[in-house]
Amino acid sequence: MKQENGFILKGIGGFYYVRTDSGVIECKARGKFRKSSQKPVIGDRVMIEVQDDGTGYIMSIEPRKNRLIRPAVSNIDQLVIVCSAAPPVTETLLIDKVTAIAEHKGMDVLIVINKCDINRGDHLYDIYTQAGFQVFRVSAQTGEGVGALREQLTGKISAFAGNSGVGKSSLLNAIDEKFQMETGSISPKTERGRHTTRHVELVELETGGFIADTPGFSAFDAERMDLILKDDLQYAFREFEPYLNQCRFTGCAHVKEKGCAIRQAVEEGKIAKERHESYCQLYESVRNLKEWELK
């Protein structure tokens, strides 16, 4: 019996597939993980014991750097937010919800404007560049910008998010031919179909790096805003940072308060008004959350 370290690529029916230096090993979890919230998830870094027959047991899980609940993936290095200025046009509020979650959970963010063959998305480009994000312009259709994006995925674990129809699946297919995602349905996903039976999996890229293959994962867990307390929300908007201690009143919510340095910066064009509007809407939605609601 020997011990190895690795991380979980996928889990099906009680089996976990652990990527180690000596290949992918099929493992079961030790009993102690089975019931509790300690259950292994995709992305977990684990220590396994390999049996004589080549299968293994997960013995321990390293503390997680971060974790998404839906889909259940841990240790994500970066979140790739796919948006588009061509139909279906992405609302900045959706992008800002997801960037806020990512910032709060300590994931890097890449903003990717797809469908540049139709619309180059200057407005989105300006907003997110000004806010301090890396922004890529791509077209899954023509291949423009895909190489540069692929480079940014090398050596990291990434997950893709974006509104339905924005071209996530098309983009994954363009990034690596290992992906054979079905594309093209802008119809509702309520019928039984491709999204009901899929499970998440980390797919290893030709160029190194892993992508959580998350089709139809459009709403993300943005619905519940993954529960950022209202006092923390201001830190999830990175461009607010230089102004945070400059408001007239301590405990300023930066929504309508007089003497608010954030609002001032918005007036002066230093913070995009769309970003501040998203902040205000999110603030309103998390206003009444209590700490005990955070899991």
Ligand SMILES: Nc1nc2c(ncn2[C@@H]2O[C@H](COP(=O)(O)OP(=O)(O)OP(=O)(O)O)[C@@H](O)[C@H]2O)c(=O)[nH]1
């Ligand atoms: N013109 C153009 N069309 C694109 C591009 N990328 C995707 N599309 C089209 O947009 C439609 C939706 O693409 P998908 O890849 O299925 O979008 P998705 O984000 O995976 O959608 P969901 O699975 O619903 O979340 C398809 O008809 C694609 O052919 C692009 O860069 N340019």
Ligand SMILES: [Zn+2]
């Ligand atoms: Zn303020």
